[in-house]
Each structure stands twice: as structure tokens, then as C-alpha cells.
Amino acid sequence: MNTLPLRRLLQAGLLFLGLNSGAQGQGFFGFGGDEQTPSLTLAPAQVAVDIPTPVQGNNLAVLLAQAGSDNSLSALKEAAARKFSDLLERKWRDRLQAFFADEEVPLVQRDGFLTMQSYLNVIVSKQLTDLKPSGDREVEWGLLELSGDFHYQLKNTSGELLHEELLKIADLRVQEKYRIETRRDGSKIEDTTDAAIERALEELVDRLQDRIEDNIEADQLREWASL
Template sequence: MKIRNAYKFLFTIPLLFGFATTGHAQGGWFGGDDEYRPSLLLQPSEITFAGPTPMDGQNLQLLLSLPNGLGELQRQASAQFEAHLQNEIQAHLTELFNDEEIPLVENSGELVLDSAVEISIRQQIREVKKFDRYDSERGSLKVYGKFRYTLRDRQGAMLDQQQVDLEKLGVERRYLTRTPRDGGMVEDSTGPAVEKVLSDLVDEIIDVVEDRLEAGKLQQLALKTQSP
């Protein structure tokens, strides 16, 4: 009888140990939520962009002579800048959630993050000079508008939202344009300057919103939606 009880005791120890280890791996001893990470669906950002049209490599006289030549160039530039901004936003948010160990999914996330950007980049001319062969213009690019995100559960109920005034972030870059007087090709650094402005802008936006998108905050919001 004593031998049988001893065998039962020896058999029970690994079972208890295995149960405790499994419970801890699932989020703390006996069902805690310390390790819980809600899945998140990151939606593409809605972007409304207005900004300067880079003229680098263009013959201004020829461009103005073409039907809708300048309009088509503006459309192409806006599409390029919107794509650059979209890539920057998605890359930075993905990096943020990866650092927080939040699993990103392609559908049916426990949380859904939508974002929108309304942005206007304006040129502020600082200096105009005329030379024998070309005219030059120096200035800066300043950003106006707003960034907004909304965080919802999978049923669409609002959990959190935040809006950022882009002008207050103080992002600015310089540009230089040289336009030949003989109708030759324009030299213009506006295009790269706009892309740098957009990249810098996203860095600043993430610095503002990251505290409210950390794992602990998302965990609390997701658990609230699961409460009876």
C-alpha cells in the first residue's frame, strides 16, 4: 500500500510541474494576462496631398507649350509623393508594432488601426537671384495639415483616437532651383527635399503617438472589449 502511494506521488509531481509551466507560458501563473498580445490589422493610410511640382530635368518653355503638360507633371509628382508617404507610414508603424511584439494580421484582427493624413507642403521663397545664364531661387519647404488615427475593435467600436497638428512638428527642408534663361533643362532639388520632409515628418508623428500604441495600452483596450 505504501509503495502504491509512493508511485502515485512520484507520478503527480511532473503533472503538476507541467501544468504550472503551461499556465505560465500562457500568460502568468494560473491564467494571468501578462503575455497576452492582441492581434492587429494595420490598414493603409488615407492620404490627401498638395505640394510643389519638381521641375528638375524639365524644359520649362517646352513644358508650357504642351497641352496639359504642367498638369500631368503635377499629377505624377503627387502620386510619387503619396506613395512615398504611404510607404513611410506603413514601415514605421510596422516597426513599432514589431518592437512591441504585437502580431500583425491581414484580416480579422482583434484591433483595427486606421489612419489618415491631410498634408500641404508650401514653398517659402527666401532668395531670388538673376545671373547672365540662369535665374536661381532658394527657399524652404514647410508642412501644414493633420495626421489622425483611430483604433477600433473588430466589430467597429471606437477604442482610441488621436490627432496630430503637422505644423507644430516644425519639419522643414531647404530647396534650390536654377532655371536657364535660354530654355535649357531646369536644375531643381525640390523633389528630394519633399521626400526628406515626408520621411522626417513620419519620424516626428511616430514620436508623438507611440506611447498610446505600446503593447500595454493595446492589451488593456483589447481586454475591455472582451469583458462581459
């Protein structure tokens, strides 16, 4: 009996099984299996926060006194905008890193199989609700509201866009109360504006994650990587 054809058939069958099991583990393009998750690079988020300049009552006098002869209101506003932009960029980066750590997604500094790029353009507007004199003091109450746009993209190693999403920040309805109390001479007693902006940005990060997390969890990233 000639066993050569049978031996060749067995060898071909074993080769097919080996190749097939490897393809199932990696997916046709390297991913798509139930266990392997693509590496991800978080590109630095592009963040811009525009904040209001308080001009009600004695707050303008306070700002002018702070500005002095070498500065201007616009310079003060730009410095504050940079501070809050850096704060938001840091909060967003930390939140994404924590999220992907929970999802067991391998994060790499560069050359990840996927790259996530975020864009945050945030406008902080002030809505005055009350302004009252109280003896030698003036008290301002109001709301801070966030608007603008949030946009993120997922791309593969060749730069091909796999997924993107755009959100209107106003739809998230982020608001925080603030209070400013000044003396008649313009000296400030209390101003909770900065703290209110920080709370609003923290709330924004929470709500953005809630909106997009289903599209960036590990299972979904494996699907994007297999496209």
C-alpha cells in the first residue's frame, strides 16, 4: 500500500490547522481575537479654554489693579486661559489613561497599532443672576456654563481614519455656581470663579467619558483594529 499520498494529506491538514489557529488568534489584520487587544498611543490632546473677563461692578477695578502698568486685561485673560487649558488637558489625559488601564489596553508612547487624538474647544460663559450692594460690600452671584466642541479620532498605523465622533459641549449641560464679594474700594474678599471653573471642567471630563466610553472600550478597539 502506498502511504505517501496519505502522509502528504496529513501534513497539509496539520499545516492548515496551525495557520487557521494563528489567524483566529490575531484576526486577518493582526487583531480581532477574544484576547489580544491592540496597543494604543494617546496623542497629546489639543485643548483651548476661553474664559470670560469679569466686568461687573468693582471686579473690573480689581482686575485693573492686578494688571498694573506692565500688563493688561487681555494678558491676564490669556494667562488664565492657558492655566485652565493645561488643567483640562491634564485631567483628560489622566482620565483616559485610567480608563484604558481598567480596560487592560496596552498604552505606548508612540507607534501604537491605534492612535487616539482628542480636540477640546471649550468656552466658559458667565451668566449673572444677581448683583447686590451690602453695606460697604458688593456681592455678585451667577452661573458658569460650558459650550464649544469635543472631537476625537481613532487611526491605524497607516493614518487611516477608523472612527471619529463630534460632540457639542452645550448638550452636556455643564453648569456651576460662582460668587464674588468685593469691598467698595475694589479690594476682593471672596471670589469662587476659579474653583467653579475647575469643578465645571472636572464635570465635563466625567460626562465626556460617559458619552464615548462604549466606543473606546477594549472590545470595540479590537473591532476598530480589525477593519
